[in-house]
Amino acid sequence: MKKVILVTLLSLFAFTATAANTPCSGKKGGISHCSGEKFVCNDGSISKSKKICR
Structure with a gap:
């Protein structure tokens, strides 16, 4: 059960990072x-944007 929760949380983190x-x-x-x-x-x-276009 803990592995399922961990995998779910990691998946959500990866989605928000992208x-x-x-x-x-x-x-x-x-x-x-x-x-x-x-x-x-x-x-x-x-x-x-404050990013520099190169």
Whole structure:
């Protein structure tokens, strides 16, 4: 029984770790390209992400 609970908890942790937001996620449609260090989204807007586009 303890193994089942442990496996379930580890599975949930792995799922939430991969669900992190990325620049231009959601309605923005993903990343189109970089403009300097900024991400340009597929809808034409500039992402407000603090990550650097390389």
